[in-house]
Amino acid sequence: MVVGQIFDRSITNRARRAMKGIRRMSMKRYSVFAIAREAARYHSGWERAWKSPQPKKRYDAIIIGAGGHGLATAYYLGKNHGITNVAILEKGWLGGGNTGRNTTIIRSNYLQDPSAAIYEKARSLYETMSQDLNMNVMFSPRGVIMLAQTEHEVRGYERTAHANALQGVKTEFIGPERVKELVPIINIDGPRYPVLGGLWQARGGTARHDAVAWGYARACSAMGMDIIQQCEVTGVRRDGGKVVGVDTTKGAIECNKLGVVVAGHSGVISEMAGFRLPIESVALQALVSEPIKPCMDVVVMANTVHGYMSQSDKGEMVIGGGTDGFNNYTQRGSFHHVEETVRALIETFPIISRLKMLRQWGGIVDVTGDRSPIISKTPVDGMFINCGWGTGGFKAIPGSGWAMAEMIAKGEPGALAAEFGMDRFVEGRFIDESVAAGVAH
Numbered sequence: 001m002v003v004g005q006i007f008d009r010s011i012t013n014r015a016r017r018a019m020k021g022i023r024r025m026s027m028k029r030y031s032v033f034a035i036a037r038e039a040a041r042y043h044s045g046w047e048r049a050w051k052s053p054q055p056k057k058r059y060d061a062i063i064i065g066a067g068g069h070g071l072a073t074a075y076y077l078g079k080n081h082g083i084t085n086v087a088i089l090e091k092g093w094l095g096g097g098n099t100g101r102n103t104t105i106i107r108s109n110y111l112q113d114p115s116a117a118i119y120e121k122a123r124s125l126y127e128t129m130s131q132d133l134n135m136n137v138m139f140s141p142r143g144v145i146m147l148a149q150t151e152h153e154v155r156g157y158e159r160t161a162h163a164n165a166l167q168g169v170k171t172e173f174i175g176p177e178r179v180k181e182l183v184p185i186i187n188i189d190g191p192r193y194p195v196l197g198g199l200w201q202a203r204g205g206t207a208r209h210d211a212v213a214w215g216y217a218r219a220c221s222a223m224g225m226d227i228i229q230q231c232e233v234t235g236v237r238r239d240g241g242k243v244v245g246v247d248t249t250k251g252a253i254e255c256n257k258l259g260v261v262v263a264g265h266s267g268v269i270s271e272m273a274g275f276r277l278p279i280e281s282v283a284l285q286a287l288v289s290e291p292i293k294p295c296m297d298v299v300v301m302a303n304t305v306h307g308y309m310s311q312s313d314k315g316e317m318v319i320g321g322g323t324d325g326f327n328n329y330t331q332r333g334s335f336h337h338v339e340e341t342v343r344a345l346i347e348t349f350p351i352i353s354r355l356k357m358l359r360q361w362g363g364i365v366d367v368t369g370d371r372s373p374i375i376s377k378t379p380v381d382g383m384f385i386n387c388g389w390g391t392g393g394f395k396a397i398p399g400s401g402w403a404m405a406e407m408i409a410k411g412e413p414g415a416l417a418a419e420f421g422m423d424r425f426v427e428g429r430f431i432d433e434s435v436a437a438g439v440a441h
């Protein structure tokens, strides 16, 4: 599949009417003029970015999980398909799951065609997301390098670069001198893991994670959708084989269609609905250093040693490593992880040996056997699931929301989602991204 083929330009008349509705809604536009106006009146005129309503008795569609993927699903349901009688149910606060805990790396140079298609769709939507949502999501296409530090990695990344050329995804394999030029603080002559080159995607980068969640939430609320926080789903209601609603800590709510987008808790919800998922939940941790002067303006991933690093706008070095070696639901950091991750990176980035580490945290990621997501119908009629993004789903948020919304609206997966059905685990039709996404982001 060539990436360009899955760009669906057909927006229905119903969706056009919904868009007109959005423009008419009360949401005040953020702009430089709004900032000047509010500065002149002591910032007394800002309104709440989204409403906090009580749940209605019934919705056309319910989305469980107000992370980036759930909110993007709701947004594209309204924007592309004109479905706005939607509730998004969140057991905590919106964006408080992995979406607000990740290290925000965005890239699309995956090996397999279905992955490249959905990640490139997402990356291209990031390019215009701030304008689309009228929220500055601080998308920074500063470039992402994946270091090749063994001969095996050189061969693997050269292969990915060739695959990406065929898929229409812009990426290139670069030599060690070019890596040094792009990252002056790097040591390319390490005794154990010298830098032999890297896979470089110049339009990859980062974005502000919670702004992505807030932007989608604000746009959903403006379309009249209900975002209901502190509302945990505790049961899935069925009538025979069809979903008819959910039980929640705020009472029962009826729906025609149900979208489950809860990352590390997907197995919990699927159990409520009576089926099992090929998913493991495991903690993934990250940390930041004290802020220092600007010293690295690209993202660098070193997958052989399990570490990666970028510099935030505040100057902190944002550092991530591998997942915990055992399944768990512990949404927090642990000391041994700081040591393991920093130790792994010191040979390649000697300057970090002098840095104090400031904060660390963890999120519960949902990992499949082939390290690719599940965007799928389920054994329960009217219930759809989107999960398995594991350690690398922040970058996919807009593309995943687009594909999931299409599947919920039409009842069948479109071109973007078609390969990611969970029947692939029964059929042995894996989309193997274990090198690209098993640890790195």
Ligand SMILES: Cc1cc2nc3c(=O)[nH]c(=O)nc-3n(C[C@H](O)[C@H](O)[C@H](O)COP(=O)(O)OP(=O)(O)OC[C@H]3O[C@@H](n4cnc5c(N)ncnc54)[C@H](O)[C@@H]3O)c2cc1C
Pocket: 064, 065, 066, 067, 068, 069, 070, 089, 090, 091, 092, 093, 094, 095, 096, 097, 098, 099, 100, 101, 102, 103, 104, 105, 106, 231, 232, 233, 234, 261, 262, 263, 264, 265, 269, 284, 285, 286, 320, 361, 362, 363, 364, 365, 389, 390, 391, 392, 393, 394, 395, 396, 441
């Ligand atoms: C430390 C770390 C670093 C990462 N780094 C990167 C990176 O650099 N780049 C990248 O692309 N990806 C990265 N990821 C992965 C990325 O964060 C996730 O894949 C992505 O955010 C998943 O988004 P989501 O919306 O599916 O899940 P979440 O944001 O976790 O949202 C799911 C929501 O569902 C809610 N929920 C769960 N159960 C229920 C229930 N019963 N009722 C109601 N609500 C419920 C949760 O409270 C949560 O808010 C990282 C993850 C972590 C933890």
